[in-house]
Amino acid sequence: xxxxxxxxxxxxxxxxxxxxxxxxxxxxxxxxxxxxxxxxxxxxxxxxxxxxxxxxxxxxxxxxxxxxxxxxxxxxxxxxxxxxxxxxxxxxxxxxxxxxxxxxxxxxxxxxxxxxxxxxxxxxxxxxxxxxxxxxxxxxxxxxxxxxxxxxxxxxxxxxxxxxxxxxxxxxxxxxxxxxxxxxxxxxxxxxxxxxxxxxxxxxxxxxxxxxxxxxxxxxxxxxxxxxxxxxxxxxxxxxxxxxxxxxxxxxxxxxxxxxxxxxxxxxxxxxxxxxxxxxxxxxxxxxxxxxxxxxxxxxxxxxxxxxxxxxxxxxxxxxxxxxxxxxxxxxxxxxxxxxxxxxxxxxxxxxxxxxxxxxxxxxxxxxxxxxxxxxxxxxxxxxxxxxxxxxxxxxxxxxxxxxxxxxxxxxxxxxxxxxxxxxxxxxxxxxxxxxxxxxxxxxxxxxxxxxxxxxxxxxxxxxxxxxxxxxxxxxxxxxxxxxxxxxxxxxxxxxxxxxxxxxxxxxxxxxxxxxxxxxxxxxxxxxxxxxxxxxxxxxxxxxxxxxxxxxxxxxxxxxxxxxxxxxxxxxxxxxxxxxxxxxxxxxxxxxxxxxxxxxxxxxxxxxxxxxxxxxxxxxxxxxxxxxxxxxxxxxxxxxxxxxxxxxxxxxxxxxxxxxxxxxxx
Numbered sequence: 025x026x027x028x029x030x031x032x033x034x035x036x037x038x039x040x041x042x043x044x045x046x047x048x049x050x051x052x053x054x055x056x057x058x059x060x061x062x063x064x065x066x067x068x069x070x071x072x073x074x075x076x077x078x079x080x081x082x083x084x085x086x087x088x089x090x091x092x093x094x095x096x097x098x099x100x101x102x103x104x105x106x107x108x109x110x111x112x113x114x115x116x117x118x119x120x121x122x123x124x125x126x127x128x129x130x131x132x133x134x135x136x137x138x139x140x141x142x143x144x145x146x147x148x149x150x151x152x153x154x155x156x157x158x159x160x161x162x163x164x165x166x167x168x169x170x171x172x173x174x175x176x177x178x179x180x181x182x183x184x185x186x187x188x189x190x191x192x193x194x195x196x197x198x199x200x201x202x203x204x205x206x207x208x209x210x211x212x213x214x215x216x217x218x219x220x221x222x223x224x225x226x227x228x229x230x231x232x233x234x235x236x237x238x239x240x241x242x243x244x245x246x247x248x249x250x251x252x253x254x255x256x257x258x259x260x261x262x263x264x265x266x267x268x269x270x271x272x273x274x275x276x277x278x279x280x281x282x283x284x285x286x287x288x289x290x291x292x293x294x295x296x297x298x299x300x301x302x303x304x305x306x307x308x309x310x311x312x313x314x315x316x317x318x319x320x321x322x323x324x325x326x327x328x329x330x331x332x333x334x335x336x337x338x339x340x341x342x343x344x345x346x347x348x349x350x351x352x353x354x355x356x357x358x359x360x361x362x363x364x365x366x367x368x369x370x371x372x373x374x375x376x377x378x379x380x381x382x383x384x385x386x387x388x389x390x391x392x393x394x395x396x397x398x399x400x401x402x403x404x405x406x407x408x409x410x411x412x413x414x415x416x417x418x419x420x421x422x423x424x425x426x427x428x429x430x431x432x433x434x435x436x437x438x439x440x441x442x443x444x445x446x447x448x449x450x451x452x453x454x455x456x457x458x459x460x461x462x463x464x465x466x467x468x469x470x471x472x473x474x475x476x477x478x479x480x481x482x483x484x485x486x487x488x489x490x491x492x493x494x495x496x497x498x499x500x501x502x503x504x505x506x507x508x509x510x511x512x513x514x515x516x517x518x519x520x521x522x523x524x525x526x527x528x529x530x531x532x533x534x535x536x537x538x539x540x541x542x543x544x545x546x547x548x549x550x551x552x553x554x555x556x557x558x559x560x561x562x563x564x565x566x567x568x569x570x571x572x573x574x575x576x577x578x579x580x581x582x583x584x585x586x587x588x589x590x591x592x593x594x595x596x597x598x599x600x601x602x603x604x605x606x607x608x609x610x611x612x613x614x615x616x617x618x619x620x621x622x623x624x625x626x627x628x629x630x631x632x633x634x635x636x637x638x639x640x641x642x643x644x645x646x647x648x649x650x651x652x653x654x655x656x657x658x659x660x661x662x663x664x665x666x667x668x669x670x671x672x673x674x675x676x677x678x679x680x681x682x683x684x685x686x687x688x689x690x
Contacts, residue, residue, distance in 0.1 A: 043186030051087070052078045059090060065552030069096040070680040077474060077676065085579045085607075087116035091123055097672070098361040099128065100683040105672030108280060108532055121150035125157055128164075137168050155181060159194060171202040196228055208232050223254035239266050261296055265406050268300055276300045291321035293551070296406045307337045315391055325354040326402030332364050344368035359385045443658050456681070457656055458649040459499055460622055461615040462573045463566065466499035473678035474646040475499075479613065481562055490530035491537065497615060499649055504541070512541045529558035533567060545578035554564035565610045572602035573619065599623055618650050625653065630661050648677035655682070661690055 049176030060075030072094050079089040110127035117123065144161035151157060162177035178195045185191055196211035212229045219225055230245035233468055242518040249256075264279035280297035285294055298313030309593030314331035318324065335344045348365035351358060363383035369378035461475075463482065485495050492515065504512075519535040536551035545608035552571035579595050597651040601602040603620040606613050621636035637654035641647050669688055675682035 026150070027454050053083050057089060057092070060089070064092065067099070069099050071325075072096045073676055074678060085116060087113040087120070087123070091120075091126065094126055094130075094674070096132065097676070100675065100680075101133075101687045102672045102675055103130050104668055104685055104686075105676060106130050106132070108672075113368050118148060119152065121147040121157065123450065124150075125160075128160065132164060136527070137164055140164050141168065144623075150236075153184075155185070155191075159525065160193070162194065162198065166198045166201055166234060169201075170662055171458070173200060174198050175202075187218045188224065189215040189225060191414055192218065193228060194227060195565070196232070200232070205232055205235055221252060223249040223252040223256075223259070226252065227254060227256060227259050228621055229258070231408070234262055234265070239269065242266060255286060256281040257290055257293055260286065261292055261407070261409045262301070268296075268303070268406055273300055273304050289320060291317040291324060291327070292407050292409060295324075295327055296329070298334075300335050302330065307334050310334045320363055325351050329358075329361060329364070329402070329404040332361075334370075334434060336364065336368065339371070341368040341372045345372075353404070357388055359388055360403055360404075362388070371595065378439070390589050427534050428647070430578065441552060447598075449631060457622060457653045458577060460573055460619045461499050462496050462501070463495045463537075463570055464494065464498050464501050465493040465541070466502045466504070467496055468500040468502050473647045473648045476614075476644050479612075479615075483568060484562060488530075491534050495537075509542060515540070527554075529555045529563060532558070533563070536570065536574075540574050540577070543577075543581070545574045545581065548574045549578065561609060565606050565613065568602045569606050569613070569616060569619075572599045572606075575602075576619075576623065596623060596627060614640045614647060614650075618647065618653075621650070622653065623627055626655060630657050633657055634661075648674050648679050651677065652682055656685075664689060 056075050056079050060072045060079070063069075063072035063075060073093055075092040076089040079086065080093070083089075089111040090109045093166060094106040094113065096248035097103075097106035097109060107127065107130045110130060111125060112125065113120075116356050122145040124143040124200045128140045128147065131137070131140035141161060141164045144157050144164060147157045148161065151463060157179055158177050162181075165171075166172035167176065175195065175198060177224055178191060178198065181188070181191045182195070192215035196208040196215065198206070199208035199211055209232045210223060210231070212232055215222075215225045216229055224590070226245045226249035230242045231251060233242035233245060235237075237353070243266045244264065246259050246266070249259045250263070253454045260279040262275045262282040264283065265275035267273070267551060269503060276422065277297065277300060280300060282295060283290070283293040284297065290632070294317040298310045298317065300311035301307075311334045314327060314334060317327050317329065320328070321498040328351045332344045332347040332351075334343075335347065345365050345368050348361045349366070351361045352365075355361070362381045366378045366381035366385070369375070369381060425536050461477075479497070482497065483493055485491070488577060515614040516535060516538045519531055519538060523531045523535065532551045532555035536548045536555060539545070539548035541550060543674055552574070559567055576599055579599075579686065600620060600623060603616045603623070606616040607620075610616075617636045617640040621633040621640065624630075624636060634657050637650045637657065640650040644650075651670045652674035655667045655674060658664070658667030658670060671682040671686050671689070675686065
């Protein structure tokens, strides 16, 4: 029972109406901070980060926005990013206990327990009565195996709260880690005395008594936990173990069936049920259970022994030997595995191999005492569930309100339709680069991203009004409807007539966009080439940029449709030449660097790609897509630490999909 699993809650100032922030330097940073905190309360973590980004840009000397942004990153499991923000908050205000609490939690997640303990101690220095800080320091000390110091914290709390069931339970948990089962039993009995309706307390009592071989008491306590509505499969597993030891197979089967229903991914449930079915001679279904258990936990080699016994009964001699060989590889001194393999070899008629297994077992048996010191024997009996299961929702392990010295108020888990709300790190994201930045009439909403999708060349082109609509940079174009496609085909017809009458750069460029929209990239490239011959310098830059983009689109289309790639290398060279010319003519054109880096990635020239992503970032320090793609490229090349840092920055800048990759890569 981990003390760090507190219900996530935020008690914040309420703002019931949407607020549009004016785009001016004199923004009300207090107001923006309040809106960001409101977004945190409603679990809009990605959105809240954007609000705190604005405050940090305007007032980088404030500690609070860094702290709140760290909380959002903690909920998204971006611990490296959260650590940087916690450090920044503490540098600006080293006297807030909540800041140390938040950083201590991050250190725990990064397995830096010594630093976590230091931070909890510092938090207690400023807030010595805070029970959460004290419990977490005790838990951290126990994790570091400093059990006496952990128990000192617990005893200090018990002097203040002698009737606190949760503190008594924590004392029992630490005592179990210390292998002092009698202390644990006394602590859990006190917890049950003060909280008679908590199934977890009775469960802990039952497990402790089971460890002490006091099955009568354990049975009563586990039954009490189940009657109180326990949803933990371990209670049914452990009561099933008691039924099994009493040869009450019907009761054991009933409890194991219930355990499987509650925890269908728990290998112990199937393994224990398999042992019970084996006991009553139901070998086929026992084998099914052992197969399932090993598929869920293939590293649990010891389960192969019981499966081997069942396979002996089913005359699957070859499979028995395979299982025993696997078991011996991990436990070379486990004698029963040699004898079982010998029997299986005898049944196959391979007496020489059978003798070798039996001789090896005999040789090992002559050194039994020495072997026992070398290696513990695998547990092949029914298994006791030792402790309550780990909670998987990391957002509920961190109490944001505690970090702000507020009271915890339970809050129900919420499900959201929005893709950017809640635990976005749990939504699967393919490991693929962000696409090219292109010029288009159509763009999806990209308001969360902080990339500067602007260049004065495009603004100047739009003001010339030579195109039928406003062009904008985007990484996410929208899908067109049939009506929109029909419109663009009609535009191609109209522009073609005008070109026949009086061709010029504007008409060719306009028609190139129409061809590209209807995915006739070959014609779009041809029109770009004609337009470039008639263009001035400003227009030429955009024409070459678009031509390179559309050539890449054409290449991608040919690749996915199976068209021969005989000109692939030449196509890449032409694309890169166009981007290089754009960079030469306009060195601050960030998207040319970025798109060129994407091309280099496609060619697996990762080092050069990283250099160009870096140049793009130097020109725009908020270039979210460049951070994202550079992060993935670092990961491809084995530089995970740099990759995770870049993905963290990409998430901070609005690419919320980065948080799923951070969770997986770390």
